[in-house]
Amino acid sequence: MSARVGIDVGGTFTDFVLADGAAARLVFHKEPSTPADPARAVADGLVALVAKAGLSMDQVSLVVHGTTLALNAILQRRGAELALVTSPGNRDVLEIARLRMASSVDFSLTNEGPLVPRDRAFETPARLSVDGTVLAEPNEADYEALAGKIRASGVGAVAVMLLHSYRYPELEARVVAGLRQHLPGLPIEGSAAIWPEMREYERAMVAVLNAYVAPLVGAYLDRLLALLQGVGMTGRLLLTTSNGGSLGLLDARARPIETVLSGPASGVVAAARAAHGSAFDRLVTLDMGGTSSDVALTRAGVPDYTTRTTVGDFPLVMPVVAISAIGAGGGSVVWLDREGVLKVGPHSAGAAPGPACYGRGGTLPTVTDCYVAVGWLDPANFLGGRMHLDAEAARNALSPIAKALGLATPEHAAEAALRVATAAMATELSKAMAQRGEDPAEYALMPFGGAGPTHANLLAEEAGMPAIVVPPSASTFCALGAILADLARDFVRSLRLRLDDAAAPRLLAVVAALRSEGEAWLAAEPGPLHAHGQHATADMRYAGQSFDITVEWDDSTLSNPTPAAVAELFHQAHEKIYGFRDPDSLVELTALRLRAWGRLAPVVLPGLAASTAAPVAMGTRRIFTAGEWRQVPVYARATLAPGHTLSGPAIIELDDSTLVLRTGWALRPDPSGNLVLRPES
Secondary structure, eight states: OEEEEEEEOOOOOOEEEEEETTEEEEEEEEOOOOOSSSHHHHHHHHHHHHHTTTTOOOGGEEEEEEEOOOOOOOOHTSSOHHHHEEEOTTTTTTHHTTTSSSOSSSSTOOOOSSSSSOOOOOOOOEEEEETTTTEEEOOOHHHHHHHHHHHHHTTTOOOOOOTTTOHHHHHHHHHHHHHHSSSSSEEEEHHHHOOOOOOOOHHHHHHHHHHHHHHHHHHHHHHHHHHHHHHHHSEEEEEEEEEOOOEEEEHHOOOGGGGTHHHHHHHHHHHHHHHTTSOOOOEEEEESSSSEEEEEEETTTOOOESOOEETTTTEOOSSSEOOEEEOOOEEEEEETTOOOOOOEEEEEOOTTTTOOGGGOOOSSOHHHHHHHHHTOOOOTSGGTTOOOOOHHHHHHHHHHHHHTTTSSSHHHHHHHHHHHEEEHHHHHHHHHHHHHTGGGGEEEEEEESSSSHHHHHHHHHHTTSSEEEOOGGGGGGGHHHHHOOEEEEEEEEEEEEEEEEGHHHHHHHHHHHHHHHHHHHHHOOOOOOOOEEEEEEEEEEEETTTEEEEEEHHHHHHHHHHHHHHHHHHHOOOHHHSSSTTTTTEEEEEEEEEEEEEESOOOOOOOOOOOOOOOOOOOEEEEEEEEEEEEEEEEEEEOOOOOOOESSSEEEOOOEEEEEEEETTTEEEESSSEEEEEEEH
16 A cells, blocks of 8 residues: 655644555654745655655655645735736726725724736726626737737736626636737636636635736746656645645646645644544644644534635635634744833744754744743754754843843743733634634644644633643644545635525526536546545525525535525524524525535544553653742653543653643543543642
8 A cells, every 4th residue: 555645834844744554654754944945845854754654755656735835925925926907997906905994093004005006907898797798898909909018017927807707707718818819828817717706806816816826836836846756756746725625736736826725724624533533522723833823613523614714914705724823833033012011923933043942043032942941842852853952042042031021030031921922822712712602611722733732731721721632743733634635626606596486497507517517627636536525505695684694505405406495504594693584585695615525545543552551751851830940750652542641740742742731730642642631620
């Protein structure tokens, strides 16, 4: 049996997990990221991982890769120079946006400029009426004039967005084809081909963001393929997507916007899978890496999804795993503001130069330096001993903070900074859950990422959470999620369809068209599938309402979508949320989404055998807690098994991370390999 590899490229480290089907084992590896050439860390780390597993490169049949390349390009505004082509009178669509001010209380703040400046937004005489009638269409002279303007602007890609193209995409497709004839070699894409949903601003933003990152992602994939082929990798390469699935290279090149949140989404997918083997069906995931901390919810093994999110300053109306950023990461900088108030983040030391303790020239104190200063991390055993940390450099970086705050030692400053970071994270977590109508006290915390297990006990205490579930391979969990991800792609139609008897033919036709698209896409994906299927949701409301409810369809409704059955699903959802239904009001379906998925052969995650022998500490470590130093036992995770119980305080050394067990908490492993922490009381 062949091996699969999952990869997650982060700002500080690139994580790897290899699932060896023949030996039924998982092998983990972390490689320092190379921001100047991200593909280099992927190739180098893959070679190291395969060697660590004792395999050859030709035994790797599948590599599934998550990356924040597109996300970082948008956040840092370093994508392609773009042009936008619109219907007449629509060139200001990005400038006008939703007419919202940057701040309702500070008139001096201004919105960030659009990704396409107004002098590169061009109109063309192409217009549709609301019923699909073509009112105007460009002729040859119009195309030549428009192509000349675009050529003179020197852009690297073009997005086209015409009014009503979400419903009648044919005219927009002809405009795209005409421009491609006059501008050969220039990437040009229409909004309806990427995501045909109503609301011209949001649809334009999807097309613009896709075009903005496409050249960068394409160049990265070319470089990555060349390096992987150079090290002898012959297996198939997939990219993980924002909806928790994965796509082949052709789709990823054409639709890179679908990969924008791929790395964080993979971690939530892995958490949902890990939840099946635990006693908890409601989890808050905490992905704490080098740059930031992200949270998401899973219920009964299913991640929370949303169809409305933001990427930096821009809306994204595609289905994604619902992830919220709540605060600092391990590389977040500790600093004092002008009033002398202690702050943590949002600035990060990143991978280069990194925290002061990395010894790479960094001088600013970070959260990781705080971990080292208080003794939580063993400087000689970081990344399994592959990297040595400089504890004295960490204390030196924290000393100016301690002096400015009037604290006795750098360790006091480190403990204060960790309390500040934790309080801010708990506040943001409570806020994010309140917006979903959820209570942290009803959820267990599942931490992962390099710093997740280290900080989890602090956060769970502060947020009032009843349990912590630390999964296997916590520091490389997003990479594990990559090899657990199904092939998946979403399709959408905007309808504005009132669900009366006359709606039946159109409803049937739209569902049939979406299902056909999904089946055709899946059939074009190479390789055998273990299983496949489709899932549908719809945005619905009572006619005249301003806001929609996203309603899950069951399999019987998808197979036989009658207006009455679809309306009944909405009545049930409305009654669950608001406590009543209005059967006399007509129901309107505004958008229908279908997800086609294909499951690769399942990966069997190894469990743990029970043990009656008492766990044996590998030694002790001096840690700084509650303003004083004390010796605590240190355990290796590999020695812990179901039946063991540890009481805090203690340190547990994981494969590539460290778990801190605080006073008043107890740890018990479960048969699935999770370490479960609960308050002893």
